[in-house]
Amino acid sequence: MHNQHTELPRIGKGLLVTLLFGIMVVIVAAWIMGDDFRVHDIRVENNQGVPVAQITGASGLTGEHVLFVDLNAAAKRVDDLPGVDAARITCTWQANCVILVQASQALAVWQGPVDSSNKVWVDRQGKVQRALGDVLAKLSIRVEEGDVPAIGAPLDTNVLRALNELVALQPQMTRYSYSGQYGLMYTDARGWRVRLGVAEHDGAMTEKLD
Incomplete structure (x- = not known):
């Protein structure tokens, strides 16, 4: 009987320690899974000609948990945007993320014959993209008749070749x-x-220039 009385308090203490540990685990888990570890602060760098909202939206980072977000997949989505050659994303434990963009270099800006706001730009590979805001390009092309090059379709190969050659020949x-x-x-x-x-x-x- 004496041994039974001495073992009971020990069992009670063990249960208490286990219970307290379990409570602490729940509290820590709730804190980690809470809003403090979800991405809300996103900084975009070097986004020349590509709107910040478009980049952050494509990344899909907002509201995601920093411990479980797939940064490679997010960077790939940004990389697929028009005007972006590459993207790299880093996040801290405080759920602050930075999206570093390598913007495509504009070869030429094309402007329509009637509506001066109807502009697109073309990179050296012939990718046609809508000009949002001021785009720094080596060449400015004014279309005298017809439409500017179609977005989503590659620029005519012969025209693209001519533009690239003219940049070198007549800087x-x-x-x-x-x-x-x-x-x-x-x-x-x-x-x-x-x-x-x-x-x-x-x-x-x-x-032709000789």
């Missing part, structure tokens, strides 16, 4: 016009209108 010339009939055109220093057409093959612009 001082930044303004051109374009028509379906005459292709690319510019006004030289004497005021003459020069019709270049397009580049049907590599080196075509060199031949």
Whole structure:
């Protein structure tokens, strides 16, 4: 009987310790799973020409738990946006995230013949994207007739080749016009209108400018 009396308090203490430990685990788990560890603060860097809201929305990070978010998948979604070549995402334990964007470099901005706000831009690979705000590009192309290049479709190969060659051949010339009939055109220093057409093959612009 004496041994039974001495064992009971020990069992009670063990249960109490287990109970307290369980309560602590629940409290810590609730804290970790709570709002403090969900992503609300997202900073976007180097997003030239790509709206912040578009980048954060594509990432899908807002409201996600920082311990379980797939940063590679989020970066891939941002990388797929028009105007983005690559993206890297980092997050801290405090659920603060940074999206570092490598923006596509604009080769040319195209402007419609009537509506000056109707603009698209093209990168060196011929990807056509809507111009949101001011876009820094090496060339400015004004369409004299018809529409600007269609978004989502690659720029005509011969036109793209011509633009890339002209950037190298005439770096001082930044303004051109374009028509379906005459292709690319510019006004030289004497005021003459020069019709270049397009580049049907590599080196075509060199031949036409000689």
